[in-house]
Amino acid sequence: MTNGKAIGDTLLRVDNVSVSFGAIAALTDVSFEIREHEILAIIGPNGAGKTTMLNVLNGWYPPDRGAVALRGDRFARLRPHDAARLGIARTFQNVALFRGMSTLDNIMTGRNLKMKRHFLWQALYWGPGQKEEIAHREFAERIIDFLEIEEIRKVPAGRLPYGLQKRVELGRALAAEPTLLLLDEPMAGMNTEEKEDMCRFILDVNEEFGTTIALIEHDMGVVMDISDRVVVLDYGRKIADDTPDAVRKNQDVINAYLGVSHD
Secondary structure, three states: OEOOEOOOOEEEEEEEEEEEEOOEEEEEEEEEEEEOOOEEEEEOOOOOOHHHHHHHHOOOOOOOEEEEEEOOEEEOOOOHHHHHHOOEEEOOOOOOOOOOOEHHHHHHHOOHHHOOOOHHHHHHOOOHHHHHHHHHHHHHHHHHHHOOOHHHOOOEHHHOOHHHHHHHHHHHHHHOOOOEEEEEOOOOOOOHHHHHHHHHHHHHHHHHOOOEEEEEOOOHHHHHHHOOEEEEEEOOEEEEEEOHHHHHHOHHHHHHHHOOOOO
16 A cells, blocks of 8 residues: 555566666666555666656667566567557657657557457448447547646647647557556656646556556656655666655665766
């Protein structure tokens, strides 16, 4: 039980993962777990290996050594489409939307893995294909209502301000109905009001949908406010894994990150 919230068993475990790019070690022998229903923050200075770790978790990078275990099943290599089918969804540090498509259509792309009908039924938009399309659109509309973006549902993503683009990207990830949601700097580039809104949506996703969340975030106020546990990386190595209060007081973390000014 953390902050009055029941935390479940281990959902995903990282076992001694190492990743190198040539002579550069991005991650070295990193191990930690993500528990059901928790919000885990991964923090550290620039270049600490945080995004590399998310890329390992959703299959973009294979580890050189070590493995990832999801619900007890161990994977030395987890490909992105396999991760998606297993319930792992992802947002990116730089917004990766289809700029010419509307908010609704961008969110609908997150339903692709949920569509079961043959592509000919979908192309004809008749019978079973039509019924499936309608059901998926209704689900996408519920996400739009949840994220309070009804007014921009038909607006092309490329015409939206940055904060709303980040919200649409969150909606696309939620459309996949993930068990584990990976967020790479969801509040980067946002003003105070936009950050408050995003924090509220992340907490609501966690509490109302029961979605487990792992996020990278540089705003320590946000990290300390919304996370149940914090993993700290420095030069690709894990130096702390504890509650926000304990991490805040950890001298190794203070020396490596919290006590140092970063641009």
